[in-house]
Amino acid sequence: xxxxxxxxxxxxxxxxxxxxxxxxxxxxxxxxxxxxxxxxxxxxxxxxxxxxxxxxxxxxxxxxxxxxxxxxxxxxxxxxxxxxxxxxxxxxxxxxxxxxxxxxxxxxxxxxxxxxxxxxxxxxxxxxxxxxxxxxxxxxxxxxxxxxxxxxxxxxxxxxxxxxxxxxxxxxxxxxxxxxxxxxxxxxxxxxxxxxxxxxxxxxxxxxxxxxxxxxxxxxxxxxxxxxxxxxxxxxxxxxxxxxxxxxxxxxxxxxxxxxxxxxxxxxxxxxx
Numbered sequence: 001x002x003x004x005x006x007x008x009x010x011x012x013x014x015x016x017x018x019x020x021x022x023x024x025x026x027x028x029x030x031x032x033x034x035x036x037x038x039x040x041x042x043x044x045x046x047x048x049x050x051x052x053x054x055x056x057x058x059x060x061x062x063x064x065x066x067x068x069x070x071x072x073x074x075x076x077x078x079x080x081x082x083x084x085x086x087x088x089x090x091x092x093x094x095x096x097x098x099x100x101x102x103x104x105x106x107x108x109x110x111x112x113x114x115x116x117x118x119x120x121x122x123x124x125x126x127x128x129x130x131x132x133x134x135x136x137x138x139x140x141x142x143x144x145x146x147x148x149x150x151x152x153x154x155x156x157x158x159x160x161x162x163x164x165x166x167x168x169x170x171x172x173x174x175x176x177x178x179x180x181x182x183x184x185x186x187x188x189x190x191x192x193x194x195x196x197x198x199x200x201x202x203x204x205x206x207x208x209x210x211x212x213x214x215x216x217x218x219x220x221x222x223x224x225x226x227x228x229x230x231x232x233x234x235x236x237x238x239x240x241x242x243x244x245x246x247x248x249x250x251x252x253x254x255x256x257x258x259x260x261x262x263x264x265x266x267x268x269x270x271x272x273x
Contacts, residue, residue: 007180010035015042015150016105017170021157024164024180034161038153038169041070045149047094047142048104054145058094062139064131074145075130077152077241082124084242084265085249090121090220092128094142100214100225110211121220146216147172151202151244158240167240172202174240190234190270199267200240204247205232219252228254232272235262 010021010031019038021031044053053071067075081089097103099118101110127138137143151172158167164177166185175185175196184195194201206226209216219226233251237243246266250258255273262269 012038014038015046015170016048016107017150019170020166020168021161022166022168022185023162024177026162026165030161034157034167037157037160041153042149044068045071045074045145047097047144054143057135057137058142060137062136064134064136067133067135069133072130072133072135074149074152075128075135078143078145078148079125079128079130081148081241081245084245087123088220088249088252089148089245090124091143091145091148092121092124092141093218093220093223094144095119096121096218096223097144097216098142099223100216100218101211102209102216110214113214115214115224118223120223121218147202147204147244147248148241151200151239151241154240155200166196169240172200172240172244174200189236189268190272194236194268196236199236199238200243201234201236202240202243202247203232203234204244204251206251207231217248217251226252228252229256230254230258230271230273233258233262234270235266236268237266 008023008026008028012019012035021034046052047054057065078091096118099114101113103111127141129136150169154167154169154172154174158165158174158176166175179185184197186193187196187201206215206217215225217226230251233247235243235246237246250262253261
């Protein structure tokens with residue numbers, strides 16, 4: 001069977017990162033609609049806007065808050081990530097993000113740093129309760145959905161766009177279908193190229209989003225930026241969100257335990273010390 005090699009591509013900046021959409025058999029208009037979806041949903045789940053759904057939950061002080069269907073699903077995914085990662089992927093790290101000065105997009109530069117106020121993150125299921133179209137967050141706690149949201153959104157977007165697409169949101173990507181030549185979608189992975197079919201991939205790194213001696217990847221056990229002995233981990237898994245969870249968990253575990261964790265949860269992986 002002959003496969004089409006005509007790829008429609010669209011690149012844009014959103015959620016503070018570079019995004020790319022690739023598809024076979026779709027129009028540019030359809031990919032532009034994908035960008036619009038990313039921008040609309042991204043504005044609702046960001047912590048950098050006082051008007052976002054996440055900001056409303058973060059300042060709710062223990063009260064139940066009505067949430068959209070998408071936010072409910074994303075919060076449930078955060079709870080699943082916490083369980084799958086043995087507590088290392090913990091979105092309840094907002095206090096630490098504020099302490100290290102990451103209070104706005106890094107394009108605007110870090111704000112005042114008060115590293116001494118950083119604390120270990122609370123156990124997520126103990127402070128976050130999710131019901132049908134509503135959620136409750138314990139007083140004094142705050143969430144940063146960060147990379148988890150990008151992976152979750154990449155999965156949903158790829159499935160919405162079509163049967164032969166690749167959605168890459170800041171390095172969290174989901175490949176669906178056979179790719180343009182029938183052998184998968186080519187993706188750079190650890191210095192080589194892998195072909196992905198109905199799989200996700202993600203990279204967790206402390207090399208980007210740095211300022212001074214600080215970076216954005218918080219170890220919830222300490223409340224401080226990770227110093228695990230690994231600087232970058234890439235993983236391939238069934239979905240982009242799963243790959244994001246595995247890559248971040250492995251990086252936080254460090255070289256001593258990362259291989260065993262990835263062997264149990266990833267289809268392929270790559271480390272950089």
